Amino acid sequence: MFGMEFYVDPSRCIGCQSCLKACEECDTHRGVSMINFDFVDRKDTIATAAYVCWHCDNPTCAQVCPADAIKKYDDGIVGSSLKPRCIACSNCVLACPFGIPKLVPQYEQMMKCDMCYDRTSVGKRPMCATVCPSQALAYVTPETIAAMRREKPVNTFWFGNQKITTKVYMMAPADADEIAIDVADYIWEGENGLVPQAF
């Protein structure tokens, strides 16, 4: 749909899995859901996260595909693998830094979110963002998101030294310009700042 962008805000997610259920009702991949959904750590929190493919500007999945089966279209959408080409090797599954692509055994093919190409190409919103009761998944204009939300849309991600820019936005705290995932930031280094030696 013209002028619309996709925004993901896990802090709004209530874990209802409506997106997961609605995705498989989409006409291009009926019966197969492309939503990635996690309980972050159910023992300690009710936090959940539902997300779609981030549709990278320079998609890692396509780069590593030996069969040239993954295409990015002119509008920035990265499609599922092309069935006649996909050799079900799982390179993309392993390489995607976001962990999005899934090998679907019954079709021997990698399938992933194509942002409801059948719907968005005819002016409808993607199924997941339409039904999402908390609008953790939202498909609206940038003007709408700027007017309605306090968080800031970010589409630059760092995975170590790999910088990735994406079509889909993550809602981040207002002072964040990019999201950097560095494992070192999350390691507990002991009370003296030293990493305990295990050996």
Added chain:
Amino acid sequence: MAKAPADLDVLRSRFGPHLNYTPPGGWQAEHPQQEMLVKTHCCFCGQQCGIQLKVRDNRVTGFEPWEDFPFNHGMLCPKGVKRYLQGNHPDRLLDPLLRTADGFRDATWNEALDFTAQRLREVQEKYGPDAVAVYGGASLTTEKSYLLGKFARVALGTRHIDYNGRLCMVSAGTAYKGALGVDRAPNPWSDIPKAEVLFIIGANVGECAPITTDYVWRARDNGATLIVVDPRFTPIARNTDLYLPVRPGTDLALLMGMLHVIIRDGLIERDFIGAHTTGFEKTEHSVAPWNPRRAAEVSGVAPEAIENAAHLVGESRRVMFLHARGLEHQSKGADNCEAVVAMALATGNIGREGAGPVMITGQGNGQGGREHGQKCDQLPGQRSLTDPAARQHVAEVWGISADELPGPGYTAVEIMNAIHSGEIKGLLSICFNPLVSLPDANFTREALEKLEFLGVIDFFLSETAAHADVVLAGSLQEEEEGVTANVEARVIHIQKAVDPPGNARLDSEIICDLARRLGRGEFFPFQEPREIFEELRLASRGGHADYYGITYEKIDRQKGVFWPCPSLDHPGTPRLFEDGRFFHPDGKARFMSLAWRDSGDPVDAEFPVYLTTGRVVSQYLSGTQTRRIGALVDQYPEPKLEIHPRLAEQYGIATGDWVKITSRRSAIVLQAMVVRTIRPDTVFIPYHWPDDRSANRLTHRTLDPRSKIPEYKVSACRLERSAAPGGRA
């Protein structure tokens, strides 16, 4: 006879629950060009989200979001997404069933209806008219609810009719009617994002009213402060500014503590209280001893947090109070709700945009189903059955003498008690599965087995229907036109999308045919739901829930009409009390006396742990429909025991361990889910399942003395590790 057939396996193999995963013809069947879209509403829960059903060859084949409907803008929870799979279901009853020695056989409609009418008449001739009771349900359209109330009083002449809304929010209804003069959420949902403070108590919004989450988050986007009161850290609590982890059944202490602080610190709105209310001194006197320290000791919420919450509420003049079953399912449920309303009145937070107390009604037609006469003490239009003028008005519309109208009867749980005691001998039930949904399920089973006649109208063979002498194959929501009222009292139009399959029939036809066989056909001449609605408009005219100005066409045009709507040129009433007038004759709202009392099933040394029950997002009520939809069952297949690690450690329980939960009634064995998102003195079990997985085997029959709502939210239990129940690992 009302005993279930001995061989339940045979019954289950024929009637389910089986799981339906795929649309008619399978996932690959595609005939979109032949599909028609029917704009209607979801059948599950009081939000009544707009949805478009895809229809092909008289079958519902899928859905398409209805983005223009103003309440939910296309949003749906997983139940809404998968609701269409209840159609074309292998378990669907296609013929009436008559009971045989070892099960059921298909019958013709003449046979089944003659038998039902004959047995009802026999029981009434032998034991008197009140020996037969009628159970209705709040998932029925308003037309069916109205028809059922008329059927009980005019065709059967019994005073005992009540409905499963008695298990839902009647305590809130009692409180609002007493304090404000009317049983309705006073504000439309569009007010929620306009509030400065949202005080949400006993409402697991994310799981039980999922669409409302968007309204709550939008309020936060606009800068609102969110306060959540719940023994569990529910999904909406994740973004709360203040979380108050109240001990089950002690909300009243917390609320009185807050009122104490609000009054003590001069945060009340004296001008409003003086001009628009009476009895403030009663509430003031009640809460005087409830300083935050005392409130904290009872409720388990820190005194500082109570002070903080009281100031957040008391200092704002745009507060919305949202409450649901957590507050209402208590033996002091009406008092709890009165305390919330008192807080709204004391701070002048009512009757304005973004200010007001609202109940989040839970069942599909929870609002509309309680307005027009299937409650035991009520006539259409939310009129009282004991009011002579109301009796006269309705009797005239019905063409009978007011003297013929029976008086008020028993409430839902009281009816089951009277069946157990032998006072009531026959029961006709529709849209109600008491064996799963009433408290103390073993008692309910004993009672059902004592019935001399049980007739059930249903589309699936529910656990209760398995006890029936006759099952009349009725219709799903999408098979009969009508109206419902959503959580905001917005009256909406349920469209007929398909005909009932096989020989199943419309519920309203079944009820009218029964009335004819009982010799009262002249009062039930209805050929279609629209004719019932036309009579309902007249019967409700002049009542609080006035539908006189509502028509199907007006609903379609306006995308819903909020009652009261007294004339055809009236636009409806989205927000009540805007002129400062309440619905009592003197126009004033009433403050009530509030008094603390203990739960009906207190914890002690033998039963030291609080048990509370509720819903999960993927199931609806007793599960008759949602336990038959594969994707919903997969999401949360079995009830689990939620338990805090600190409590789990005491018993050596880890996630996945089997635990025997014993209450003063019974015991069940479930798997544990160890989580830090619940109070360490409390365990939680969802209630959607029957038999040895039924939370309601553990709950108790203590009722709120005024509203007669059961105390589902507070029981006492003890825990022990257990071996897996038979046949399970």
